Structure formats: C-alpha cells, structure tokens
Amino acid sequence: MPSDSKAAGAxxxxxxxxxxxxxxxxxxxxxxxxxxxxxxxSDDVWTVAPEVEQSATSHSLTTRRPLRLRRFGExxxxxxxxxxxxxxxxxNHVLKDRRPDLVLSGFNHGGNLGEDVGYSGTVAVAMEAxxxxxxxxxxxxxxxxxKPVDFAPAKAFAGGxxxxxxxxxxxxxxxxxxxxxxxxxxxxxxxxxxxTGRRDTQIGVVEGSDPAGRPYLWIGDFLRHHSDDEDSDLxxxxxxxxxxxxxxxxxxxxxxxxxxxxxxE
Ligand code: MN
Numbered sequence: 135m136p137s138d139s140k141a142a143g144a145x146x147x148x149x150x151x152x153x154x155x156x157x158x159x160x161x162x163x164x165x166x167x168x169x170x171x172x173x174x175x176s177d178d179v180w181t182v183a184p185e186v187e188q189s190a191t192s193h194s195l196t197t198r199r200p201l202r203l204r205r206f207g208e209x210x211x212x213x214x215x216x217x218x219x220x221x222x223x224x225x226n227h228v229l230k231d232r233r234p235d236l237v238l239s240g241f242n243h244g245g246n247l248g249e250d251v252g253y254s255g256t257v258a259v260a261m262e263a264x265x266x267x268x269x270x271x272x273x274x275x276x277x278x279x280x281k282p283v284d285f286a287p288a289k290a291f292a293g294g295x296x297x298x299x300x301x302x303x304x305x306x307x308x309x310x311x312x313x314x315x316x317x318x319x320x321x322x323x324x325x326x327x328x329x330t331g332r333r334d335t336q337i338g339v340v341e342g343s344d345p346a347g348r349p350y351l352w353i354g355d356f357l358r359h360h361s362d363d364e365d366s367d368l369x370x371x372x373x374x375x376x377x378x379x380x381x382x383x384x385x386x387x388x389x390x391x392x393x394x395x396x397x398x399e
Pocket of ligand 1: 190242243
C-alpha cells in the first residue's frame with residue numbers, strides 16, 4: 135500500500151474516478167454495498183445503473199428506442215435500459231468531461247460462476263468497460279439457497295482486491311470476475327485465482343399453466359454444481375475462497391484456428 139494512503143483521511147485510490155454499474159437495478163442493496171466500498175477508496179464515485187432489474191440480459195444493447203436518464207442523487211443516475219446501455223451512457227454522456235479510470239460492477243445478488251458468465255449483466259458491465267479500454271471488475275456475492283443475500287463477505291474483501299488490482303499493471307482488454315462465498319467474513323479461507331468452471335448439469339425448463347389454464351414454460355430449473363473441479367471459480371467458492379478470474383473478450387478458439395485453416399484454406 136502506498137504510504138500516502140496511511141495519512142489520516144487519505145483514500146487509497148484518491149482522485150481515481152470510479153463508475154459503478156450493476157444488473158440488479160438502481161435500488162438494489164448490493165449496489166449500495168458496493169457504493170460504500172467505493173466511497174472508502176475515492177471521493178470521485180459515480181453510479182449509472184438500470185432503472186429496473188436486468189439480470190441475465192448479458193451484453194445486450196438497446197438500439198430501437200430512446201433511453202431516459204433519471205437522476206437519483208448528485209452522482210447517481212438510472213437508465214431505463216440494460217447494464218451495457220448504462221456503461222455507454224455513463225462514459226459517453228454523464229462523464230463525458232472526464233472518462234472513469236475504473237469501472238466496478240455489482241455486487242450482484244448471487245454468484246456469477248461458470249456458465250453464468252455468459253448470461254450475466256454484471257459481467258457485461260465489465261465487458262463494455264473493457265471495450266472502452268477502461269479497467270473493470272465485476273463482483274458477485276454467492277448466496278445460500280433460499281436465503282437472502284448477505285453482502286458482508288463482499289464488503290469485507292472487495293476494497294482490498296480492487297485496490298491491489300487497480301494499482302498493478304493492468305493489461306489492455308483484461309476484465310476481472312470476482313465472486314465472494316456465502317460465509318461470515320472471518321470464515322472465508324482467502325483469495326484464490328482460478329479459471330471459469332463448467333457445471334456438470336444443464337439448465338432446465340419448468341412446465342406449468344397460468345390461471346386461465348394455458349400452458350407456459352419457465353426457465354427456472356437453474357444449474358447446480360456437483361463436480362469436484364477444485365481449481366475453477368465454482369470449486370473455489372464452494373470451498374470457501376473468494377474467486378478471482380481474469381477474462382477477455384476475444385472468444386477465438388485458438389487451437390480451432392489452426393484446425394479450420396488446415397480444413398478450409
Ligand atoms: Mn443480477
């Protein structure tokens with residue numbers, strides 16, 4: 135930690151402009167918890183979040199209708215769009231005088247582990263920031279089944295992780311996905327870096343009928359993890375660690391590149 139951060143009242147990332155987003159919406163308790171963490175790091179903290187929940191909207195962008203920006207505080211705004219819309223509006227409009235130095239997303243209500251990463255609006259906030267060339271960290275608080283989310287582990291560990299990552303050399307295009315286990319902070323085993331995992335069961339559909347007797351299908355039989363892949367984000371959080379996974383936006387399968395060249399060229 136730099137010595138200036140030990141001075142009374144000094145914030146570790148003083149002067150750093152932080153933009154916060156999420157996919158659970160402007161009123162989400164997880165957003166407020168992340169705002170508290172960010173305010174302990176810097177005085178230049180801004181929030182642009184969806185007006186209503188946008189979980190599992192992934193990296194979608196609204197292009198066929200106008201967006202409305204509503205102000206909820208001096209540095210708090212909501213957009214009636216997706217998490218990605220919020221980053222675009224935040225960077226290009228709300229903070230057009232000076233871009234953010236760092237984008238934080240979360241704290242999501244529930245983990246974003248394994249296959250979740252592809253559906254997550256929380257992770258998409260960080261993806262969009264990476265497209266702008268801005269360092270970004272997505273953070274999610276894993277929940278116990280059927281219990282309300284307790285953000286105590288996220289609040290205990292996020293500030294230190296954000297500071298350490300931001301003050302390191304940040305490779306262009308890197309975004310970071312962080313998940314906190316659902317434990318008392320003093321029960322958390324530590325911080326581990328791991329790859330994105332893969333669950334050993336598939337997502338399912340629940341069949342039912344509405345009050346008029348018409349059948350519906352509801353995607354609601356969510357993925358469960360049973361494998362013992364200890365080094366993935368899934369395995370690390372299941373074993374009580376905070377998991378940290380570096381991601382990038384290049385989806386190219388590099389081994390496949392050579393295979394397809396040999397096949398088609
Ligand atoms: Mn969410």
